[in-house]
Amino acid sequence: MKTLFFIIDKAMHGNVCAQEFFDIALMAAAFDQKVVLLFEADGVNALVKNQQPEALQLKNITPILNALEIYDIKEVLVEKE
Known part of the structure; x- marks a missing residue:
């Protein structure tokens, strides 16, 4: 099994890449690839609750973030600062 490491370092709301990025990550996970997500820099803002x-x-993209566990994506790393 391969491990795919995705680095999210751009704001998720405000560009069309967010949906495409998660489509790729979820598709890889659906085909039994291990997926690891790293949120850093502006990408951390995607994890802020109650966004509109x-x-x-x-x-x-909140429903997609909530679906990560369903796709067996268990490693989600977040930059501390």
Whole structure:
């Protein structure tokens, strides 16, 4: 089994790459690849609760973050500072 290490260092709300990024990560996990996510820099903001991206006409990625466990993505690392 391969391990795919994804580094999220850009704001998730505000660009179309967020949905595509998670599509790739979830697809890899669905095919039994080990997926590790690292949130750093502006990417950490994706983990802030109670965001309202719909107000900016952006897709809410919170349901995708909640689905990580279903896809057996257990390693989620977050930059401390």
